[in-house]
Amino acid sequence: MVMPRKSPLIHRIPRELRSDLGKYLVIFILLTASIGLVSGYLVAAESMITAYNDSFEKYHIEDGNFLLSKKANRSQIRKMEELGIQIYENFYREMPLDNGSTLRFFKDRTQINLPCLMKGRLPEKPGEIAIDRMYADNNHLRVGDQISCSSGTFTVTGLVALSDYSSLFQDNNDMMFDSILFGVSLVTAEEFDSWDPDTLRFSYSWSYNTPPRSEEEENELAEDMMKKINAIVSLESFTPRYTNQAIMFTGDDLGSDRAMMQVLLYIIVLIIAFVFRIIIQDTIQKESAVIGTLRASGYTKMELIRHYMASPVIITLISALIGNLLGYTFLKDFCAGLYYSSYSLPTYVTLWNSSAFFQTTVIPILIIMIICFFSLLGKLSLSPLSFLRKNLQRKKTRKAFPLSPRIPFFSRYHIRVILQNKGNYIMLFFGIIFANFLLIFGLALPSVLDHYQEGIGNNMLSKYQYILQFPMSAVKEDMKLEDLLSLILFYSDVETDVEDAEKFTAYSLSTLGEGRYKKEEISLYGIDKKSKYVPLDVTGDQVYISSSYAEKYKLQPGDTVTLKERYEDKTYHFTVSGIYDYEGSLCLFMSQNKLNDLVDLGSDYFSGYFSNQEIRDIDKKHLSTVIDYESLTKISRQLQKSMGSMMYLVDAFSVLIFIVLIYLMSKIIIEKNAQHISMSKILGYNNKEISRLYITSTTFVVIAFLLISLPLENALLRIIFEMFVMTSISGWIPYWLDPMIYVRMFLLGFGTYLVVALLEYKKIQKISMEEVLKNVE
Amino acid sequence: MFLQLDHIKKSYGTGDNATLVLKGIDLGLARGEFCVLLGPSGSGKSTLLNIIGGIDSMDSGTITIDGELMNQMKEKQLTRYRRTHLGYVFQSYNLIPNLTVRENIEVGAYLSKDPLPVDELLHVLGLYDHRNKLPNQLSGGQQQRTAIGRAVVKKPDILLCDEPTGALDYTTSKEILKLIETVNQTYKSTVIMVTHNDALKYMADRVISLKDGVITNNYLNENKLPAEELEW
Incomplete structure (x- = not known):
């Protein structure tokens, strides 16, 4: 069998990678880190899920x-x-x-x-x-x-x-x-x-x-x-x-993270694929005459496509392999640690996860291959002569974009640089959106939870809510004498001398769990008509809902809510009379009589006390729950605890992506303009002036993109967050972003850009005047 | 004739802006013939070369190479045609910057099932001692010799040279011309060389002059001189 000969172009690949080590290294690091993290996460998740599933038996x-x-x-x-x-x-x-x-x-x-x-x-x-x-x-x-x-x-x-x-x-x-x-x-x-x-x-x-x-x-x-x-x-x-x-x-939550991590990886891979696309297009522009010669000599389009695809695919392959290696070793333990910080899981055994390998190796390579292939196919479809003439525009620019001569020269020059590099800037825009989205994701959660906790503290119905431990016999249909006696005894035991205490009836019904909402418990409060804790007009059939209930279920006065008994099919319909500003839980407020009648509890029934003072004269065995600040903020505390380390990771990752993208885009723009920069030097412009021309343009664009991206990301995160809270969490946490986060994000983004700009300034200083003479016929 | 061109017409642009650059070219070349295409800028000589090379299209006319009609070839067939029959040398060398001299020549050798031995060719080109150098470590003449090596290593039937000495000084130009002459004689390749330099007609078997897209002169050179003896 005759082995197919290797194309001599293959020798170029390691040299190409070496010659642009900085660029390829950052891509490699970003890809390896992303793949490693996701691989580690998927392996840890799969191993954990298996350990969790096995634990039942x-x-x-x-x-x-x-x-x-x-x-x-x-x-x-x-x-x-x-x-x-x-x-x-x-x-x-x-x-x-x-x-x-x-x-x-x-x-x-x-x-x-x-x-x-x-x-x-x-x-x-x-x-x-x-x-x-x-x-x-x-x-x-x-x-x-x-x-x-x-x-x-x-x-x-x-x-x-x-x-x-x-x-x-x-x-x-x-x-x-x-x-x-x-x-x-x-x-x-x-x-x-x-x-x-x-x-x-x-x-x-x-x-x-x-x-x-x-x-x-x-x-x-x-x-x-x-x-x-x-x-x-x-x-x-x-x-x-x-x-x-x-x-x-645990079982429900263990699986839910995986999809998010995979999507995160694919977005990063997509961005990297587009970065490769820009690099390829830039290389084709630079090597246009060589490509023309090769095509004229008989090299086929496919041979050249294979050649130009090699570097991106090799980098992705190596990143995937090393990423997986890291995923299965250090990062798996790190990710398992994230699970162990949230759940009390049993010990696990690391399992080979072919699906994780496929998702973190085959799919990223395929994404890179497909995007590079079609990008190259489009570019290399031009005739060899077009390459030889360095005429790679399919459509000829008929006219220059008109700019008034009244605009100062430097401003016009900036605009021209921006227009000339618009493709790269569009890519930069998406990069900034993505990196900033990760950043806002990392920064927003603590802000939301802090705000929630603060809101709960300022907005409690009473400092304490005591829910009595009611004997089940009290609601039996066939109540016997002994049940009745124990109930009377119970009532006398749960009287309090605390003047601040106010009786209320509490009852739980369940939502129907329709649409995207999961079934959850709604508390019904039957309150005194002259309640000092819930000052509402509950005379007649008035029913109010808490503001959190209204927000979560998008309810307004006049709407009807349907709730059901948790363990029966019996349903209840309530028409919302108004919304009461209370974010602590999803609840309905009505008069105590109405609630007692509604669920047939008896006119004297009550199930607890509101009080701003601690009640100490009721035996603890008669108390089922005490709702105080600690219990109401349980959810935010736990989310902070279990997602805190993840958020730091997301923050670090987004800053890394931000640096990489800004660095790559600025580098490509500077490289693309190397000849113009060199020519400007020949004309007598000094380094400072040239930097003003080229870096200032990018600076304007970065500032504009940073400012535009912030409200977009906020809106996007609000949608995602509310969707998450609606579908995954019982209760409601309102979305709220501290305005200082915008400032921090802008400063972080701009600070990152400044570091990159400084590096680019040094690069501009290094561009020699000979550059303009190179490869020019 | 090994290469036969009949009524080749070519225009650029459309409508009122259309410019006819080749106005019906007829010519025939024998196998192994050394042909020099002369003419001032804009006369259409490079366009004609590119049409023969299958990298530019013609509006009408026919080209036959070794009995095979080029007009009916699709893109894939054209690529195969160039791969099998043609070698290209340009004024601007167009070497791959991060491949050595040897590797640049191997880029050409890869296209042929039976290429010339690369080391032997390196000796012929006078580049053996420079074989491991990158293009930017070479002089202009050495770079053009490498480009010629890349073109001839696959033993093309036709070597197309577009102003191969256009960017070189007198001495280096002569070296390059001698090399092309050697290639023509040693490997029996048909050479078509486009040039501004009128003196080069003396080394050709056939001289074709073009002006405004029309052949003004087409003759066989009876007093052919070796490249060594050319003066300009």
């Missing part, structure tokens, strides 16, 4: 859980198990720690929701404790440290990931988990059993004897079972696994 994660106000007896357990499930006790106790956080204590698990030991060992004797790894990280706790609470002091013997708490949701109704102020832990059975049963929460986990075959079946099974279990015991809460955020949130 490996750690025997429950199919659901329910909470009872008192321990179920054997007969009740037996009756429940006759429904086709296995019941496991998963009791816990919550205690505030001296560090201000709350820790949930479980007995060491042996049957269900098994723990993954990440470090140290499990507790073996009283006084020892294993705590959640992420909670430990966030509170700077290590193995060997001691933690204190009202029950005593515990020595941390190990760090664990509890398989049913991969996201540390304290309450399944929370908008967001809180891994800083809430954690889970394991103590020995001996220790746990020694605690007063009155302090325990009676949580039971279940697993199906015959697992449901589909999500629909699981849904039906759970809804049916809830009714049947509620007939056996008094349910306080009922949470099938698929609705348990502590288990499912």
Whole structure:
């Protein structure tokens, strides 16, 4: 077999790369960093997802859980198990720690929701404790440290990931988990059993004897079972696994980042492809006569296309290979660290990810190849003679753009330079838009969250909202005498002497989860007609919605909202009378009587207190939730924690892209104008004047582009952010950008440009007068 | 005739701006003939060369090379025609700046299934000692010799030279002319050389003079001189 001969043009490639090392090196670094990061992210995500998915079986994660106000007896357990499930006790106790956080204590698990030991060992004797790894990280706790609470002091013997708490949701109704102020832990059975049963929460986990075959079946099974279990015991809460955020949130979120990272990579690759396109066009312009000679000698278009495509493809290939290598080693650990900073995941094993390799190697190369190919095909379609004559314009410029002679000479010259390089400047515009978008993305989130937190602080209904832990028996249809007595007793126990306290009724309904919105909980507040905390006219049928509800669902007075019972098909329709300025949660306000009537709670029913003073005279066991500043800002705190490091990365990356693009574009523009610059020198212009002519033009353009891009990016980010909050988060965070961010972005962009301009100024000084004589016939 | 041109017409521009640069050229060249195309600027000699070279189109007429009609060739066939039959030498060398002398010649050798041995050619061109130099390390004459080497290494049937000495001094020009003469004699390539320099007609087998797109003179040179003896 005769091997095809190698084109001698191949020798040019390494020399070409060496001769323009600066340019190619920055492209290489940018591509390698992007590919490496995305590869690392995808590999870490895939490995994490696999570890997460495997954890269901490996750690025997429950199919659901329910909470009872008192321990179920054997007969009740037996009756429940006759429904086709296995019941496991998963009791816990919550205690505030001296560090201000709350820790949930479980007995060491042996049957269900098994723990993954990440470090140290499990507790073996009283006084020892294993705590959640992420909670430990966030509170700077290590193995060997001691933690204190009202029950005593515990020595941390190990760090664990509890398989049913991969996201540390304290309450399944929370908008967001809180891994800083809430954690889970394991103590020995001996220790746990020694605690007063009155302090325990009676949580039971279940697993199906015959697992449901589909999500629909699981849904039906759970809804049916809830009714049947509620007939056996008094349910306080009922949470099938698929609705348990502590288990499912991680899985939903792990996958969602991947698409974003891939899109980010492809945008970067596209920009690089267009940078290559500009470089290629510039090279073709420079080598026009050589190309003409080669074509005249018989080189085919395809041979030359292959040749000019080689450098971009080789750089992309090497970047992809090294990027993947870095992705599978250092960057994978870094990206896994990002996941570990958000979720309490078990240990993972790095898995070979062919799809990640395809996405970070094959697709970038294909993008570069396709764009370079068509760009070259268009350019090289000109006749050999056009190349020999250096006439590469398809359309001849018939007339110069008219500029009034009244415009000062230097200004006219600047305009001519801009017009001559308009193609490169258009590319620069897109580059600035993209780089600045990344930057605004990195800078905006802390601003949004700070504003949200500040807004919540200034806009709370009351400093404290106490929600009572109501016995389920109170809402039973077939209430027995003992239920009635316990209810009367409960009411007398939850009276307070705090004058500031104001009773209200709270009830939860669910949205329908239509369109792009996911199902979420809406709080209904039944308030006193003369409420001092929610000063609204709620006489008659007036129903108000919170401003956050209105913003998220784009609601206005006169609109009708439909909500439904969470575990039933019953729906309610409300006509919005007005909007109440409250951003803390998605809620409806109406008179207490109306709400009590609506959901048949009884005219004297109330479910909690608004108060600006702390209520201390109600036993904590009668309180289900205390809504204060800390609980309302949980979501922003957690987002800041889990996305903070990612944002720094995005900031650094956007600055890098910005530098690279400005550097490349300015370099190409200067190179393209080297002959003119050289000629200007011959004519007697000094370096300063020449820099004014060429760099000032680019400076004007950069300033204009920076200013134009800011409102565009703000608008774009607002759309993306609101879409994200609408579809991914329960509740609402309004988009708000600190005006100082514009200033910072402009200064950062312009500062970056100045550094590049300084480098270019030095380059202009180096352009010799011989340049004009080179390659000129 | 090895190369036959009949009624070649060519104009540039359209409508009122159209300029007829070739007004019906008829000529024939024998294989291995050395032809010099003379004429003042704008006479159409480079256009004629480019049409023969298949890099410019004609409005009408026919070109036959070795019995093959060029008019009917599509772009791919034209490229193959140039690859197989033609070598080009330009006034401005057009060497690839980041390839050495040897590699620049290999660029031409790559196009042929049976190229000349590159080292042997380097000796003939007097470039063997400079084979590893880049074009910018060479004199103008050495660069033009490299360009000639690139054109002849593939053993073209026709060597087209467009003002090959236009940018060179007297001594270097003579060296280049001697080289082209050697190529013509050694490799039996038909040479068509476009020049302003009237003195070069003495080294040609055939002299064709063009003026305003018309052949004003076409004759065989009976007193051919070696390039060495040319004076101008």
